Amino acid sequence: xxxxxxxxxxxxxxxxxxxxxxxxxxxxxxxxxxxxxxxxxxxxxxxxxxxxxxxxxxxxxxxxxxxxxxxxxxxxxxxxxxxxxxxxxxxxxxxxxxxxxxxxxxxxxxxxxxxxxxxxxxxxxxxxxxxxxxxxxxxxxxxxxxxxxxxxxxxxxxxxxxxxxxxxxxxxxxxxxxxxxxxxxxxxxxxxxxxxxxxxxxxxxxxxxxxxxxxxxxxxxxxxxxxxxxxxxxxxxxxxxxxxxxxxxxxxxxxxxxxxxxxxxxxxxxxxxxxxxxxxxxxxxxxxxxxxxxxxxxxxxxxx
Amino acid sequence: xxxxxxxxxxxxxxxxxxxxxxxxxxxxxxxxxxxxxxxxxxxxxxxxxxxxxxxxxxxxxxxxxxxxxxxxxxxxxxxxxxxxxxxxxxxxxxxxxxxxxxxxxxxxxxxxxxxxxxxxxxxxxxxxxxxxxxxxxxxxxxxxxxxxxxxxxxxxxxxxxxxxxxxxxxxxxxxxxxxxxxxxxxxxxxxxxxxxxxxxxxxxxxxxxxxxxxxxxxxxxxxxxxxxxxxxxxxxxxxxxxxxxxxxxxxxxxxxxxxxxxxxxxxxxxxxxxxxxxxxxxxxxxxxxxxxxxxxxxxxxxxxxxxxxx
Numbered sequence: 283x284x285x286x287x288x289x290x291x292x293x294x295x296x297x298x299x300x301x302x303x304x305x306x307x308x309x310x311x312x313x314x315x316x317x318x319x320x321x322x323x324x325x326x327x328x329x330x331x332x333x334x335x336x337x338x339x340x341x342x343x344x345x346x347x348x349x350x351x352x353x354x355x356x357x358x359x360x361x362x363x364x365x366x367x368x369x370x371x372x373x374x375x376x377x378x379x380x381x382x383x384x385x386x387x388x389x390x391x392x393x394x395x396x397x398x399x400x401x402x403x404x405x406x407x408x409x410x411x412x413x414x415x416x417x418x419x420x421x422x423x424x425x426x427x428x429x430x431x432x433x434x435x436x437x438x439x440x441x442x443x444x445x446x447x448x449x450x451x452x453x454x455x456x457x458x459x460x461x462x463x464x465x466x467x468x469x470x471x472x473x474x475x476x477x478x479x480x481x482x483x484x485x486x487x488x489x490x491x492x493x494x495x496x497x498x499x500x501x502x503x504x505x506x507x508x509x510x511x512x513x514x515x516x517x518x519x520x521x522x523x524x525x526x527x528x529x530x531x532x533x534x535x536x537x538x539x540x541x542x543x544x545x546x547x548x549x550x551x552x553x554x555x556x557x558x559x560x561x562x563x564x565x566x567x568x569x570x571x572x573x574x575x576x577x578x579x580x581x582x583x584x585x586x
Numbered sequence: 587x588x589x590x591x592x593x594x595x596x597x598x599x600x601x602x603x604x605x606x607x608x609x610x611x612x613x614x615x616x617x618x619x620x621x622x623x624x625x626x627x628x629x630x631x632x633x634x635x636x637x638x639x640x641x642x643x644x645x646x647x648x649x650x651x652x653x654x655x656x657x658x659x660x661x662x663x664x665x666x667x668x669x670x671x672x673x674x675x676x677x678x679x680x681x682x683x684x685x686x687x688x689x690x691x692x693x694x695x696x697x698x699x700x701x702x703x704x705x706x707x708x709x710x711x712x713x714x715x716x717x718x719x720x721x722x723x724x725x726x727x728x729x730x731x732x733x734x735x736x737x738x739x740x741x742x743x744x745x746x747x748x749x750x751x752x753x754x755x756x757x758x759x760x761x762x763x764x765x766x767x768x769x770x771x772x773x774x775x776x777x778x779x780x781x782x783x784x785x786x787x788x789x790x791x792x793x794x795x796x797x798x799x800x801x802x803x804x805x806x807x808x809x810x811x812x813x814x815x816x817x818x819x820x821x822x823x824x825x826x827x828x829x830x831x832x833x834x835x836x837x838x839x840x841x842x843x844x845x846x847x848x849x850x851x852x853x854x855x856x857x858x859x860x861x862x863x864x865x866x867x868x869x870x871x872x873x874x875x876x877x878x879x880x881x882x883x884x885x886x887x888x889x890x891x892x893x894x895x896x
Contacts, residue, residue, distance in 0.1 A: 306813030310834075313587045314676070314811070335829060337848050339806050341816040346633045348808070352815045355829065498635055550809040551627060551635050553589060553676070 283567055284574040285560075287321070287541050289519045290442035290467025292376055292404040294321035294542055297575055298532065298556050298563070301470075301523045301546030302327055302380035302406060302446070303352065304497075307366040308373070314553045317373055319560065321542060324378040325366070327408045330392050332358040342479050342488035347498035347525075348547050349479050351491030354382065354408075359395050367399065376403025378444065386427070390434040397439035405441050407431060407466075410448035410473035422448030422473070425460040436465030444521065446470035447512070449501075454508050455515035462516045470521045470544070471512055472505045498547040499525040506538045513539020513580055527555055529562030536575075537582040587811065588613050589676045594669050595649055602726035603656045604700060605665050612648035614677045620707035621682025621779075621802055621838045624652060625810035627674040630663045638664075639807045639833075641704035641779065642678060644733075650677075653703035653729065679810055680837045683708045683777050683800050692716050692772040695739075696760055696788050698780020699723075702730040704802050705779055715739045717763060721756025721784070725749040756780075757787045764795050776841075778802065789841040799841035805832045820845040 285296040299322040305311060308323040317323055335355025342349045357365055362379075370377045379396055383389040389407065396402050409422035409431055421427045432445055445461040447454060449472040458469055474495025479488040487493070505524025513520055522540025526532050527548040535543050548555040563575070572578060592609040600606045614624075625637040638660045640652040656665050667673070685708060686693055693716035695705045702720055709718065715738040722728050723746045731741050742759040743751025752759055760776075768774050776799035778788040785801045792799035808816035810833045818829035819836075821843050830836070 304814065310809075310811050310813040314589050335815060335818070338816070338818055338829075340818070341806065341808050341814070343634060343636050346635065348635060350814075350816070355815050355818070547635065550814055551637050552674075553811075 283564065283572075284576075285321075285564070287519070287576065289404065289444060289521065289542060292322070292378070292442040292444075292467070295375060296321040296560055296563075297536070297542040298560050299324050299378065299521065299542060299544045300549055300556055301544040302378075302408065303354075304546040304549045307362070307370065308377070309366060309369045311549070311553055312369075315557055318375055319557050320375055322376045322378050322403055323370065323373060324406060324544060325362075325370070325380060326356060327354050327380040327382045328356050328359060328362050328392065329354070329382050329384070330359055330388055330395075332356065332361055337490040339488065339490055342494070344477075344479050344496070344498075345500065347496050347500035348550070349477055349489060349494045349496050350474065351489045351494035353491065359392055363399065371401045377401075378404045378406050380406040380408050380446070382408040386421075386430050386434050389421075389431050390438050393435040393441075393443075394438040397441055402441055404444055404467075405435065405439065406444040406446050406470055407435060408446050408473075410446050410450070422446075422457070423451055425456050428457060429460045429464040432461050432464035432466050442467040444468040444470050446473055447508075448473055449475050449504065449508055449524075454512050458512040458516045462518045466518060468519045468521060468541075469512060469516070470523060471509050471540075472524050475501055475504065497525065499527055499531075501525045502531060502534075506534055509535055509540050510538040510582065526559070527552070529559045529566055532559050532563060533566060533578060536578040537580070539580045539582075541576070541579050587676060587679055588617075589674065590614060591672050591674050594667055594671050594673060596669055597665070597667055599665075600653060601729060604653060604729055605656065605661075606643070606651055606653050607664065607667075608649050608651040609673060609675065610649050611675065611677070614675070615645050615648050615650045618642050618645050618650055618678045618707065619682040620685055620711055621704055621800075622678035622680050623704075623810075623837065624650070624675045624677035625679055625807075626652075626664070628660050628663050629673065630666075631660060634659055636808055637676070637810060639679075639810055641701075641802070643703035643706050644710075645707065653700050655700055676810060680833055681835065683802070683838050685711050686713060686775060689714050690772055691775045692768050694760065694763065694774055694776050695719065696756055696776065696778040696780065696784070697721070698756065698784040699727045700729055701779035701781075701784075701802070702734070703779075705777060706730065706733060708777055709734055709737050709739055717742060719744070719756050719760045719763075721745065721780070722750075723747065755787070756784065757791060760788070761791065764791070764797065773797075776800070780804075786846055789844060789846070792841045800838050801841050801844070802837045803832045803839055803844075804837070807833055809833070820848050 336353030381392040445466040477496035502525030509522045519541035522535030523544035532543040545556040592611040596608040695718040721744045779802035805817040808814045812834035817832040821830040
């Protein structure tokens with residue numbers, strides 16, 4: 283049975299990774315599961331400089347979901363390399379480093395810095411965080427800016443580039459095409475959906491940031507649709523994500539066209555989710571007589 | 587820290603809205619330090635995804651217990667669980683209290699309501715008994731008095747409605763005690779767990795009287811293991827401040843580290859578009875920021891998110 287998949291030059295031993303921002307820098311989860319069983323470890327978004335993040339409250343539990351506005355708190359490139367890279371570089375599975383900036387130049391500079399770091403698996407370009415005013419989302423909702431960010435990073439690195447697309451666009455196909463044409467090796471679909479919750483007793487928003495990004499099982503059907511639409515528009519591989527908490531969810535994304543999947547919010551309530559999915563995916567393949575996981579990719583049958 | 591599916595040994599009403607849950611957790615129980623917490627997945631909650639954090643109350647052989655108040659859908663569902671059923675827990679989590687090592691310390695424990703739960707192991711493992719001050723809105727909120735008394739501790743009670751002990755806030759009997767000099771050769775050390783306003787008041791008293799104080803902080807929590815960065819609070823760092831995670835940098839903090847209010851937030855630093863500033867060398871020291879993270883409904887005094895809507 284073959285579970286290995288490729289995202290450009292990135293070879294994943296199996297198709298199950300974790301979503302950026304839901305798994306810290308990997309080390310936090312290492313007491314609870316064997317990270318080397320994952321297809322890849324994807325770390326929280328990193329920009330050039332340290333970022334303090336948003337004031338609390340930063341998350342709110344909603345029906346079948348989680349609303350967050352963490353604000354991409356992080357140690358910056360240097361802090362990441364110093365504190366977390368010594369741990370990550372020892373893993374046998376690849377690390378996908380999620381990067382972001384507030385300008386095209388900053389994205390490229392962060393990409394250049396990681397290009398010189400030995401052992402990085404791939405870079406994931408975060409152009410879709412809804413919680414940062416100056417960066418992120420604007421690059422994900424303007425296809426010309428998106429092209430410039432991807433092209434600028436492409437020029438400075440030979441690492442596989444994965445562009446994480448925003449769901450907050452009228453149609454995802456042109457964005458998928460723009461990223462592919464600018465040199466992206468793969469796509470991550472999707473990020474959180476802009477959302478809001480209010481405490482009716484206090485009349486206050488439940489997040490200090492007022493609005494945030496919605497994740498968890500409640501977004502899954504919307505994310506599956508985005509993957510399906512993007513997969514019909516481009517040939518580059520897609521990492522599907524959005525509310526995955528079971529192998530059935532993962533297989534749904536793969537049938538919609540995802541080559542790999544990422545477990546996100548579920549890591550917060552069940553750290554074993556990714557490994558449980560992997561075990562159940564093997565059982566599904568056995569039951570269906572599937573010998574290569576790639577047979578599932580895009581296997582949905584529609585009449586159009 | 588371990589993730590284990592554990593069997594419920596007992597789940598009984600302790601008083602009014604308060605329940606005590608005992609689970610058999612042979613891997614976890616011996617590891618528990620005073621002030622640590624357990625992150626509990628409540629299986630019957632389907633649409634409420636997150637685990638609920640609870641302070642660990644007592645440890646007995648291969649079991650540990652939690653004391654919780656039914657305030658929302660999570661704790662209500664937990665209260666309906668029966669012995670023999672199982673729960674998935676991640677525990678023990680967080681940095682707890684510093685247990686006094688010698689007889690010189692005279693520990694003063696300050697609890698708001700079921701904050702008592704987080705302080706029990708500290709009392710049990712302290713070399714010499716001290717005084718525990720417990721406050722609540724009314725008589726029904728005063729818990730664990732007999733348990734602390736059985737350890738030889740003096741218990742002083744305050745209720746806001748005067749239905750039990752002194753009428754007023756728990757800080758009143760605390761102040762009365764520390765205005766007296768400590769017995770010869772001994773010094774006061776404060777440890778507190780309860781609602782944030784109570785912790786803030788204890789922190790101010792500690793500063794005023796120049797006493798060491800450790801406070802168990804209560805915030806919204808999500809992952810409980812330091813990854814999500816939900817549960818951050820502002821903490822002094824170098825000449826500035828940084829967000830630290832209650833779940834892994836705490837929940838217990840030294841009172842003098844805490845800021846209580848968030849300083850005016852500087853905007854996210856924006857890199858000049860061109861040219862980029864010179865980059866520090868790869869081996870330069872980091873920003874000085876600590877490893878940060880996030881969290882939620884820890885109980886022991888905690889009760890929180892997702893619990894309002896039931």
